[in-house]
Amino acid sequence: MSTRALRGLSAAIVPLIVILAARAWLVEPFTVSSDSMEPAIDEGSVVLLYKLAAPSGLVRRGAVVAFADPEDGNTAIKRVIALEGQVVAIRDAELYVDGQHIREPSIDHSRIDATYFGPMTVPAGMIFVLGDNRGVSIDSRDYGAVPSAAVRGIVMIGLH
Template identity: 55%
Template sequence: MTVGHRGASATRARVTVAVIVTLTLLLGLRLWVVEPLVVSSNSMEPTVLRGSIIFLLKTAPTADAFTPGRLAVFQNPKDGHTTIKRVIAVGGQRVDIRDAILYVDGVRVSEPFVDHSRIDGTYFGPVTVPAGHVFVLGDNRAVSIDSREFGAIPLENFDASLL
């Protein structure tokens, strides 16, 4: 019986070590690599619904993260909250909205994810995006607080990429 008891203790010790290592790895992954966030607004509907969970890769964004059309996560300059919006233009490009239609550098942008009937009669700009900045808009333009209100976002405000 003594031999069987030692085997059970060794098994418990291995299981305990495995659980501690797993929890440590998961905590490290959560702190330094991937962060789940719950979307708390409807400014990106219908693309990202309120209550959706998105995962952020907590590494510095690559250059393609700022490609117009991509979704980006940044620190909102007004309140510091983590915010998700769509990249519309980068430094040096000109943005304007005429009767709800987006134009970048004078060229109409196709936006099948935007319900134009809800934002008919909307006008904005034109503005030129400063170097080192990104112009972002929400897909639900009727309710989105975005670069039309707080201006272009400095590149240093982007500290994560979407998975």
């Protein structure tokens, strides 16, 4: 093989390796297969998951995260509502964290009024997650808090 051919081959292979490495360790596209995060993320939307956020401690309250669903291990996407040690409650569809009412303008409370949950203290090493479309979402109200270690990434692109 000639030097020119080797250069051409390496020019094609190196970017491919960089793209595959970035997908494996940095970002990953993910197609949302549920309507549980509407209106923030529509079913069928493609979002980008920032994978380095999970181990680096960037998971914060309000972030939208992808994690291993405790029921089937598939990737689920939900909003982080509370972190370890915080107390979560829902009273007549209104969210409270540590006794403070949390304003959620994107949540249609009229579709979920008369909804009650908790109070529940989030255990150590866990996060409490809810879907924005609370009327249809299966989330921490159903399967409990999720281990922080189960977070696969933070949704960075695809929110509207």
